[in-house]
Amino acid sequence: MTKILKINPISPEPSKIKEAAEVIKNGGTVAFPTETVYGLGADALNLEAIRKVFKAKGRPSDNPLIVHISSIEDLRLISKRYSSAALALMDKFWPGPLTLILKKKKIVSEIVTGGLDTVAVRIPDNKIALSLIKMAGVPLVAPSANLSGRPSPTRAKDVAADLSGKVDVIIDGGKTRIGIESTVIDMTTSPPTLLRPGGLPVEEIEKVVGLVQRLSVSHEKEPAKSPGMKYRHYAPKARMVIVEGDSEAVQSDIRELAEKSLKDGKKVGILAFHIDFRVKGCITKYAGSRPGTVAGRLFDLLRAFDRDGVDLIISEPYGGEGLKLGIADRLKRAAGHK
Numbered sequence: 001m002t003k004i005l006k007i008n009p010i011s012p013e014p015s016k017i018k019e020a021a022e023v024i025k026n027g028g029t030v031a032f033p034t035e036t037v038y039g040l041g042a043d044a045l046n047l048e049a050i051r052k053v054f055k056a057k058g059r060p061s062d063n064p065l066i067v068h069i070s071s072i073e074d075l076r077l078i079s080k081r082y083s084s085a086a087l088a089l090m091d092k093f094w095p096g097p098l099t100l101i102l103k104k105k106k107i108v109s110e111i112v113t114g115g116l117d118t119v120a121v122r123i124p125d126n127k128i129a130l131s132l133i134k135m136a137g138v139p140l141v142a143p144s145a146n147l148s149g150r151p152s153p154t155r156a157k158d159v160a161a162d163l164s165g166k167v168d169v170i171i172d173g174g175k176t177r178i179g180i181e182s183t184v185i186d187m188t189t190s191p192p193t194l195l196r197p198g199g200l201p202v203e204e205i206e207k208v209v210g211l212v213q214r215l216s217v218s219h220e221k222e223p224a225k226s227p228g229m230k231y232r233h234y235a236p237k238a239r240m241v242i243v244e245g246d247s248e249a250v251q252s253d254i255r256e257l258a259e260k261s262l263k264d265g266k267k268v269g270i271l272a273f274h275i276d277f278r279v280k281g282c283i284t285k286y287a288g289s290r291p292g293t294v295a296g297r298l299f300d301l302l303r304a305f306d307r308d309g310v311d312l313i314i315s316e317p318y319g320g321e322g323l324k325l326g327i328a329d330r331l332k333r334a335a336g337h338k
């Protein structure tokens, strides 16, 4: 049975946080909000609890988990050493949507790290998350609280749709502020490497540590360094394609593809950012055009298309620098790069 615990995101009720923290201490699983997406939390030092997280999500065991802590002091427990550049990033951006890959200590199990000798760490910028970690008194593993491969959850009801009956507690702390996951930076390479663009623009990181190398995002040659990136991700149940080209061509191609698919008897959804689509018989959803708005809506809209039961989602292209880079990454993965 899964208990839903509604907690005030602005001033979390201590008694409710305590209840959730007890579940963690007893080796249970608790889904909780962060500023990016909801995470599925468990005691990062309890192997049985960690196994429950992999099992509930259906997550491949070679895809490592992020360890969430509530202060930089907590880092002493899990990471041996890190550079002054890493420290500068923590000082500037934690709590916040930045995950750093550091050398791990022995106490961090290879079950957490997928057999790697590094560990991913971050301090989330969310009052419920921070008080839960503090009250539990241990670092928490917390992958996004979705079934493996599905869009990440930005609301408690999305978590429940995927994990109800499979986890002990789901905290309902409202909608997450950012809507896409943290930026992941490998600090064990020189220069540092961007493993996953996300909520914190890489350009902001470069202002602190200088050049950050980008990995190619081609899906054929997935970087072995970031195990999670090789799996199909963020995917709606519907088939999804992105139509690229200049804006006039995009508009007419989407229209044409939509009309053809309708004729074939398909239920068609259009995901729009800039263009005003009115194709009769299609379900059009607008993600907005400002990156902050799009990030907040993207996963939610993908899930909404599924609830509508569409067979095909045709998307306008979206991309650029800053937060747009992370959004473009999620969009392309959702479409399986089609």
Ligand code: TXA
Binding pocket: 034, 036, 037, 038, 039, 040, 063, 064, 065, 066, 097, 099, 101, 113, 116, 118, 119, 120, 124, 142, 143, 144, 145, 180, 181, 182, 183, 184, 195, 196, 225, 226, 227, 228, 229
């Ligand atoms: O915003 C977020 O980061 C959310 C919230 C809940 O904190 N969490 C999240 O976790 O997105 P998850 O498990 O869905 O994604 C973690 C990513 C995966 O791509 C994984 O492969 C990568 O981080 N990762 C974890 N540990 C790693 C390591 N030691 N080396 C390289 N990549 C690692």
Ligand code: MG
Binding pocket: 143, 144, 152
């Ligand atoms: Mg995830």
